[in-house]
Amino acid sequence: MSKVRLFVDHPLGAGQTVPLDRDQAHYLFGVMRLGPGAVLSLFNGQDGEWDAEVTEAAKRRGTLTCIAQTRPLQEPPDLWLLFAPIKKARTDFIVEKATEMGARRICPVLTEFTNSERVRVDRLQAHAVEAAEQCGGTYVPEVAEPVKLDRLLDGWDPARALMFCDETRIGAADDLPDTLRAPTAILIGPEGGFSPRERDRLRGMDCATGVSLGPRILRADTAAVAALTLWQNAHGDW
Amino acid sequence: MSKVRLFVDHPLGAGQTVPLDRDQAHYLFGVMRLGPGAVLSLFNGQDGEWDAEVTEAAKRRGTLTCIAQTRPLQEPPDLWLLFAPIKKARTDFIVEKATEMGARRICPVLTEFTNSERVRVDRLQAHAVEAAEQCGGTYVPEVAEPVKLDRLLDGWDPARALMFCDETRIGAADDLPDTLRAPTAILIGPEGGFSPRERDRLRGMDCATGVSLGPRILRADTAAVAALTLWQNAHGDW
Numbered sequence: 001m002s003k004v005r006l007f008v009d010h011p012l013g014a015g016q017t018v019p020l021d022r023d024q025a026h027y028l029f030g031v032m033r034l035g036p037g038a039v040l041s042l043f044n045g046q047d048g049e050w051d052a053e054v055t056e057a058a059k060r061r062g063t064l065t066c067i068a069q070t071r072p073l074q075e076p077p078d079l080w081l082l083f084a085p086i087k088k089a090r091t092d093f094i095v096e097k098a099t100e101m102g103a104r105r106i107c108p109v110l111t112e113f114t115n116s117e118r119v120r121v122d123r124l125q126a127h128a129v130e131a132a133e134q135c136g137g138t139y140v141p142e143v144a145e146p147v148k149l150d151r152l153l154d155g156w157d158p159a160r161a162l163m164f165c166d167e168t169r170i171g172a173a174d175d176l177p178d179t180l181r182a183p184t185a186i187l188i189g190p191e192g193g194f195s196p197r198e199r200d201r202l203r204g205m206d207c208a209t210g211v212s213l214g215p216r217i218l219r220a221d222t223a224a225v226a227a228l229t230l231w232q233n234a235h236g237d238w
Numbered sequence: 239m240s241k242v243r244l245f246v247d248h249p250l251g252a253g254q255t256v257p258l259d260r261d262q263a264h265y266l267f268g269v270m271r272l273g274p275g276a277v278l279s280l281f282n283g284q285d286g287e288w289d290a291e292v293t294e295a296a297k298r299r300g301t302l303t304c305i306a307q308t309r310p311l312q313e314p315p316d317l318w319l320l321f322a323p324i325k326k327a328r329t330d331f332i333v334e335k336a337t338e339m340g341a342r343r344i345c346p347v348l349t350e351f352t353n354s355e356r357v358r359v360d361r362l363q364a365h366a367v368e369a370a371e372q373c374g375g376t377y378v379p380e381v382a383e384p385v386k387l388d389r390l391l392d393g394w395d396p397a398r399a400l401m402f403c404d405e406t407r408i409g410a411a412d413d414l415p416d417t418l419r420a421p422t423a424i425l426i427g428p429e430g431g432f433s434p435r436e437r438d439r440l441r442g443m444d445c446a447t448g449v450s451l452g453p454r455i456l457r458a459d460t461a462a463v464a465a466l467t468l469w470q471n472a473h474g475d476w
């Protein structure tokens with residue numbers, strides 16, 4: 001059995017005690033059946049991964065005490081994933097996948113052809129935490145508030161490369177150009193693609209590069225994993 | 239609005255009539271509201287993509303007549319995806335993703351640490367058809383009957399390279415070796431990984447290569463897309 005991993009929003013360090021809230025106590029003691037003396041893994045996105053011992057276990061609260069650091073913090077490369085939100089389940093998947101794949105920041109982007117405008121950032125952030133617990137990461141990407149594409153591009157820092165998945169370039173796969181080194185943001189369009197105006201605007205940006213993802217039209221969640229794979233393999237932490 | 243795409247298990251050719259079964263008639267006439275004279279796209283995995291016209295529309299049946307071929311058959315490269323089945327929803331996702339990513343054959347593999355042994359191949363095949371309809375492919379990968387890993391390796395054709403995702407190689411990402419050119423099979427292990435015995439057996443095969451997918455532990459469905467991306471980008475049809 002592998003050790004339970006838990007994200008906590010609390011400083012970690014040798015001898016540091018970590019109070020548990022009601023949900024955490026229920027998960028560790030009710031669901032996972034840990035008791036006093038049990039050892040689990042903690043991370044908080046800043047201090048690496050720590051072994052910690054259950055030093056108090058009650059129904060609605062508890063305390064953990066850090067023993068020793070087991071891994072240093074591994075920040076992912078400076079890679080953002082920008083995506084047009086889609087159906088709820090697939091949006092959840094995109095956040096999960098982006099966390100596993102090592103994006104540092106995840107930002108829902110509203111484009112002209114984006115249908116779903118309701119995005120619950122707190123729920124998506126919870127998915128990122130869960131994915132980080134699951135994949136052994138020591139870092140949790142921030143899920144940003146949704147932003148309109150035009151507004152995002154208005155304020156774009158030209159020092160950050162922008163890799164957008166361009167379905168009109170279908171079949172023209174190239175190696176990723178060196179201009180796409182970190183910092184980079186990957187932009188995945190909505191199911192209907194970018195509007196012609198949006199595509200023109202992206203193509204007109206010096207820091208932006210359109211990339212093909214093969215001869216078939218990928219769903220947004222597939223495209224997100226594929227694009228993150230290409231970038232991580234070429235320039236990232238793989 | 240983009241044209242409706244439908245997979246049919248029937249020969250396609252100029253002037254060819256295609257009878258519809260009850261489900262197809264319900265989908266086209268009831269759900270998509272097509273009527274006589276409407277034009278849609280057909281493919282059967284063999285004869286490319288055809289424009290066809292509705293020439294008879296009834297509640298439980300109908301007839302389409304092929305007009306002209308719009309695209310030739312595009313067979314994907316000779317790439318198989320072998321995966322240990324996981325929870326139902328994620329197994330469905332793997333089949334959908336493998337179809338979009340251009341695998342030619344999809345085969346569930348039962349390993350020592352595979353928990354879920356119930357696989358409904360007909361349901362998975364239907365998912366592959368739906369994904370092909372959606373992604374604009376002209377080819378539908380075959381979903382094979384589940385097979386035990388040992389039995390699969392007993393009869394392995396050494397002319398087919400085997401790329402297995404080896405989580406013990408974490409962090410050691412390399413370019414894919416040239417030995418992984420088609421024909422290749424990608425093998426994704428179960429959530430608990432391969433057993434030590436299975437890993438030793440795979441490592442002992444001349445045609446097999448272990449590949450790392452970065453420093454985090456990917457879920458099986460994420461790993462499938464990532465591995466297919468690496469292969470398609472290096473040696474496939476992207």
